[in-house]
Amino acid sequence: MADRKTVFRCQQCGYVSPKWLGRCPDCKSWESLVEEVSYKSSEKELATGNPQNRPVALADIPAETEPRLLSGIGEWDRVLGGGLIAGSLVLLAGDPGIGKSTLLLQVLARLSQEKRVLYASGEESPQQLKVRALRLGVESPNLFVYSETSLEAVLDAVAQKPPHILVVDSIQTVHTRALEVAPGSVSQVRECASRLMRAAKETGVSIFVVGHVTKEGSIAGPRALEHLVDTVLYLEGDRTHTFRLLRAVKNRYGSTNEVGVFEMKEVGLEQVPNPSKLLLAERPKGVSGSVVACAVEGTRPLLVELQALVSATSWLQPRRTSMGVDSNRLSLLLAVLEKKLGLNFAQQDVFVNVAGGVRLVEPATDLAMTTALLSTYLDRPLPPEWVVWGEVGLAGEVRGVGHSSVRALEAQKLGFTRCLIPRSNAERLSPELEIECVGVKSLQDVMQLLF
Structure with a gap:
């Protein structure tokens, strides 16, 4: 009993306190400290390790020769950096109901054609998974389903007949008997993720871990979970829209700038090889405030429709609403337009939206946003080309x-024929391009050229 100690741990940031507090001193979250029982490990347990591990020279380590595991889904393989690495731990996170399990089951169906896959689900029974598999058209003899929430049972199944790929869905439902705390708590999530990482490195099994995202946008559980894994994938999108974006925010084996585009259909998520064409399919022409912007996600250019609306208001404090762009960036551009072009937005409500549910983060969309604001403010549409x-x-x-x-x-x-771009970029473009590129140096040039 002397080695047993009761502490209170914050479920948001992992802060530990010897007594209960109403508010976490670290992350300032209310009612987030939960009682946990911790055990002090003996010096003998702390000293134990793998006796086979020895320091080796870097020159004596053979280079990685095993090829990456390709699923055949181009969007998925590109975000992973060219395929799945053997012995890696990948975290797939997203909002509940966004399509994480659906996308993962479709990927596993491709990978199980040549590899043995074990799907350990703590949220669904085998019958429920079978219903989903029938809806998605998934049928593979190498895809095994295991409905279990005990981490020890899952690792025992891996040890008895090691698969090439293991999926844990989700990390918030798995628990280990070494800790007497509820599943989904900070201690359980951290300990389970650490043991899965150790198992992946020792056995060479590629492991996928599914995690949910909280209302604040972070992965449910400790933030340290992102640092434990090799790759962190986010499945983003609005459930009211059909498009889903798969984005890598951390990747030890590839670039973090790539993004994959999928479309939600009745048969699951289908990759979109040319998302620009679909995003611009319903673009209205001859309407003020509508501008086609070109953003780059990783190495892929993406053409999207950026819409703006300015309307008079009688309120003392006008509204500034943005969907798909940073609200602070919108306020900055409105101030520039007022100062440099003499426009007055003091009694105007301003709304900016990116059609299709896409979120634009790079500053290269500034000129498109200001052009859309000028178009709707003057009520003069931009030519559709x-x-x-x-x-x-x-x-x-x-x-x-x-x-x-x-x-x-x-x-x-x-099919576009003209581009409005910075003059410094227009001077460096190849003259062999068939599209006409018009360079501007300031917002005054934009005003004179278009309006």
Whole structure:
């Protein structure tokens, strides 16, 4: 009993307190401290390790020769950096009901054609998984289902007949008998993830872990979970829209700039090889406030429709609403337009939206946003053959951005004939491009050229 100790741990950040507190001193969360029982390990247990491990010279370590596991789904393989690495631990996170289990089951159906896969589910029974598999058309003799929430039972099943790929769905439902705390708590999630990481490195089994996202946008459980795994994938999107974005925010074996685009259908998630065409399919023409912007997600150019609406209001404090773009960036651009072009938004409600549920984060969409605001403020539509990109500074200047040649080729491929871009980018583009690129240096040039 002397080794047993009761502590209170914050379920948001992992802060430990010897007594209960109403508010966490670290992350300032209310009612987040939960009582847990911790055990002090003996010095003998702490000293034990794997006796076979020895320091080796870096030159004596053979290079990785095992090829990556390809699923055949191009969007998925590209986000992973070219395929799945053997012995890696991948965390797939997203909002509840966004399609994580559906996408993972479709990927496993491809991988199980040649590899043995074990799907350990703590949220669904085998019958429920069978119903989902029938809906998705998944049928493979190498895909095994195990409905279990005990981590020890899952690891025993792996030890008896090791699979090539293991899936734990989800990490919040799995618990270990070594801790006397509820599943989903900070201690349980951290301990289970650590043991899964150890199992992946020792056995060479590739492990997928599914995690839910809280209302604040972080992975449910400790933030340390992101640092334990090799790769963190986020499945983003609005459930009211059909598009889903698979984004890598951490990848030890590839780039974190890639993004995969999927479309939710009755038969599951289908990859979208040309998302720009679908995002612009319903674009209205001859309407003020609608501008086609070109953003780059990783190495892929993406053409999206950016819409703006300015309307008069009688309220003392007008509204500033943005969907798909940063609200702080919108406030900055409104201030630049008022200062440099003399526009008055003091008694105007401003609404900005990116059609299709896509979120734009790069500053290259600044010029498209200001062009859309000018168009709706003056009620003059932009010609439909224009594509706009560029960064806008506080002095009203238009700054150059990267990947201009890739953006221009994508716009040319989709039938656009003119591009409004920074002058510094227009001077460096190849003259062999069939699309006309018009360079501007300031917002005054944009005003004179278009309006």
